[in-house]
Amino acid sequence: MNYRTQIVSSLDEIGQASWDALVATQQERNPFLSFAFLHALHATGCASPDSGWQPQYLTLWRGQSLEAALPLYVKSHSYGEYVFDWAWADAYRRNGLDYYPKLLSAIPFTPVAGSRLLARTEEASDRLIEALYGLQEANGLSSTHILFPPESQARKLKDAGFMLRTGVQFHWVNQGYRDFEDFLSTLDRKKRKNIRAERRKVREADVTFRHVPGTEATEADWRFFKRCYDRTYAAHYSTPYLNLAFFQRLGRTMPQHLRLIVAERHGRPVACSFVVHDESTLYGRYWGTMEDIPCLHFETAYYQPLDFCIAQKIPCFEGGAQGEHKMARGFLPHRTWSAHWLAHPAFADAVERFLQQEAGGIDAYLDELNDRQPYREMR
Structure with missing residues (x-):
């Protein structure tokens, strides 16, 4: 040809x-x-x-x-x-x-x-x-x-x-779990105990979560997420690659693939993660927090998205680059x-x-x- x-x-x-x-x-x-x-x-x-x-x-x-x-x-x-x-x-x-x-x-x-x-x-x-x-x-x-x-x-x-x-990356595979406890039951005893302890610390800090589909995200949601994203980069003494206009544009052009997971404490947002998904995979992308709360990162960036994958029967969760610590939370190399x-x-x-x-x-x-x-x- x-x-x-x-x-x-x-x-x-x-x-x-x-x-x-x-x-x-x-x-x-x-x-x-x-x-x-x-x-x-x-x-x-x-x-x-x-x-x-x-x-x-x-x-x-x-x-x-x-x-x-x-x-x-x-x-x-x-x-x-x-x-x-x-x-x-x-x-x-x-x-x-x-x-x-x-x-x-x-x-x-x-x-x-x-x-x-x-x-x-x-x-x-x-x-x-x-x-x-x-x-x-x-x-x-x-x-x-x-x-x-x-x-x-x-x-x-x-x-x-x-x-x-x-x-090497680390991915979580959904084995048809009924709920998060069903997933936990497949882990060894020490891993189960640690995850439950991490989730309990977040609950005891009076943190709750609001899942915002991209189709429902407001301008305030995107601006708060960007503040969290920028703070994460600042904590590592680096410059963010992505600007607010980029996230806002995604919210307009491909909202069906986006989700914000907003952590709230005493009625105000304190942290947020941003994930992308389709029918087969959820992709963990970015997270950030405005307050340093023990184990909030694990809950916002891993456990809440895992709950979503289980509820929506999404087969795979790709947690992003690197991160051997993800294995303790059920991710495999x-x-x-x-x-x-x-x-x-x-x-x-x-x-x-x-x-x-x-x-x-x-x-x-x-x-x-x-x-x-x-x-x-x-x-």
């Missing part, structure tokens, strides 16, 4: 109908791949040339039909990626070479696995990878990185010459993938050796984690 290749700097050039129709054909899709989410990042300046995220989406067309696309950015830094290559960039710098700009395929600020090679057919997917190599060569950039693809696409990229890297290509042969060889060593460490880490399963029947 003959495809027309087009580099797109704004999703407006594609249109919501065409983009979402392509995403709908993917088995590994989620709300973060939607036009509404990605365009909100771009339109509000969170992921834009000014913030070091220059959209350069690679697309393939047949006539007016969008047949394949790769969410792609020219990056001038490595912030907001969650697959860390700072050491690679430093090695380039120490050898008088430029690591930035680089090409990155990812959902900005979102360490959630999902399709990256968006294609209607395997043949279109193959042509998309060929076009990516052509783009790399034409621009003379140092490297290309594809973050959090599904394993099948990672393997396909490896066959095409990319190097693979693995990581899950392997993640990324694919990398470096133009400089000597650095590519060095990184490949590093990744081979790192992979062995990840395998050993997963074995160790699996030996510490929190569930009684898995021991």
